[in-house]
Amino acid sequence: MTHTIQPNNPEATPAPDATDIPAAPAPAGAPSSSALPAALKRRVPKYSDLAPLMQFKKPEFSRAARLQRASTIWELRDIAKRRTPKAPFDYTDGAAEEEITLRRARQAFLDIEFRPGILRNVSSIDLSTEILGKPSRLPVGIAPTGFTRMMQSEGEYAGSQAAEAAGIPYTLSTMGTASIEDVAQAAPNGRNWFQLYLWTDRDRSLELIERAAKAGNDTLMVTVDTAVAGARLRDVRNGMTIPPALTLKTVLDASYRPAWWFNFLTHEPLTFASLSRYTGTVADLINSMFDPTLTFGDLDWLRETWKGKLVVKGIQTVEDARKVVDHGADGVVLSNHGGRQLDRAPIPFHLLPEVRQAFTADNSDAAIMLDTGIMSGADIVAALALGADFTLIGRAYLYGLMAGGRAGVDRTLQILEKDMARTMALLGVSRISELTPDHVRLLPR
Template identity: 80%
Template sequence: MSTSPDPYLPPALRRRVPKPAELAPLMQFKKPAIGTAARLRRANTIGDLRTIAKRRTPKAPFDYTDGAAEAEITLARARQAFLDLEFRPGILRNVKDVDLRTDILGKSAALPFGIAPTGFTRMMQSEGEYAGSRAAAAAGIPYTLSTMGTASIEDVTAAAPTGRNWFQLYLWTDRERSLALVDRAAKAGVDTMMVTVDTPVGGARLRDVRNGMTIPPALTLKTLLDASYRPAWWFNFLTHEPLSFANLSRYSGTVTELINSMFDPTLSFQDLDWLRSTWKGKLVVKGIQTVDDAKRVVDHGADGIVLSNHGGRQLDRAPVPLHLLPDVAAALKGRTAIMLDTGIMSGGDIVAALALGADFTLVGRAYLYGLMAGGRAGVDRAIDILRTEAALTMRLLGVNKVADLNPDHVRLLGR
């Protein structure tokens, strides 16, 4: 075999000594970026925010957010459902402009998702509910405060006066306590009441049991060791107002007694009728897991439903909301607003849910990862990531508007 140079070697492939002028543009060294803003800029997905959050948050609060009930099969299946779907794009469409606005419960939202109710939120990061409500207001989307929140209805609505504030309610055994919260929500300007119906008792959240989690977190030898790796979290925790169930502070009794009084095993459709007659704003029922129950709550006056298994935190191996969605949408035929939560970790997930029949979606863990990663700025970043991903997915599907999404754009693959 000949080893002589190839006489026909193109000039671009011939070796030569680089010229200094050619090297100069390559030698651009940037100063290392440090701090919260830099960390958040480097986060390109909700998964990236989760990684940052895990580094910055003690194990018990992080696991409270990240975990689910028992073997966590429900949560894994909900996320797998989004991974298993297939998008069906249309080509040769003009997608220069994409509009993510949509209407939900009589008002416009700038994005097709809102923030779901989450309890103990200031335990995740000291800004808690205030960061979530303000970020939601800035983004033009609804924020839902939990009954188990660590900021009061009045304080949250005052902190985000231009926002669309919703309130999540547990119907207590003591209806007078429920009525007091309903009255406070109305006076604070809340326009939507979201009643949770999938908690006759609390689920078995084994991560919390194993971590010995308490509210507020206890300073044990284990937590002090954990704190040594996360000094910023503990500094914020110890230098801000102590955690409490802010919406329940007017009532006496221990935390355990208050929680037990909230999860009512006797709850029935008659109680939903009572709430419908009491609350004059929009009424949403959260925790729907069968087609029959979806139809029944609409018959009992619900303006909207949330297909949800409580983020996998109640019944393990519960129905997957995304799998249930097409059947519910077909059964209700536009009679009520259909929302969906559980398992959403990307803007593509949101688009898929809308295509399969949801009118709106809610994100819980996704925004909490942002909160733990960087407070209010982290929540802003989570919303921005979901917005960017949703817009990109719609463009690649050949869709300009949320209203144009339909089941032809998505196929649920079997396993």
């Protein structure tokens, strides 16, 4: 059959109006067309109706646009994975042995039920709090992370500056890739803390303590859960070394992430800024420099030596929480090192109510902080409701760093802040102090 196209003829019969189009047969039992409201009668759409709907935006592929499209920490993680070579990404993303502890820590935050209050005035949400005697604009700080410039070349500088801008604390690791002095210079108005691993060489430890004090750090956070290195099997499989080894495998992997390698090769060589130059595996470094003979007597020495606030990180039992406070700690961080040390370790979120109950019974005003597993602002609100004074993020901040440097860390904090404000408003609370255990119920598994 041939279809003939008629030429355009201005005198031709005009196109039928919408009212001239025959209506489709109505199903049996349906109301007649005359009985339908005018809004439900079919018609040919007009361009004037469609124009407001056709708001096509020009595609944007910039880093800023990519980060703004991320609305969760998990989406930042997806970007980070695409932009970062496997070895540094897995170092951040992985945990010890079968990674059971990490999965359980994240599951713990999923296994809760919020219990909101209604008819409260939540027109204004105040997320500010006080931690260790000073104000923080948000109830979250950046946890200490090692080898940070390996994840992305801006490293500790991006983290400390983002924290300074957000009005929250930043903690530099002993195994950081920027020095105490350089971080202080990069974020001169920030609240900088320093994390310490006590070395077998006490003179080296004392040197770091003195440098931290001189640089204006008001809090020393000593980590106590690394007598030996955990079995981080992803790092073993990837041949994770410091600095990265240029094997055939890493070169092939880098071919898909040229921006990371360009930044890595054109910036200052990666070293442990607080340590002497070291080459070897992460586990070998930890086993060679950290002291498996540490006791509470060493904590007493540290309390006498450090004049600022002292926090002990790596607390995993109620008894140890009480004991470090008895030995002079101003606060504890309930943490299992992000699941990177002992697999099947206690989950900090589960331990939290017991520690809060114990401190209340002891009339202790020591601060309770929590890390491990936090991936949203709702997680933070749940921790605060169950008794935490403050929280710390490690992986969540590193995902943002790998996704987009300083701008990615800023985006991480923006996402968490928005999450927290929304969650609190929906719970019917406007200030951190209004959160109580009644707002959260732990669901049985």
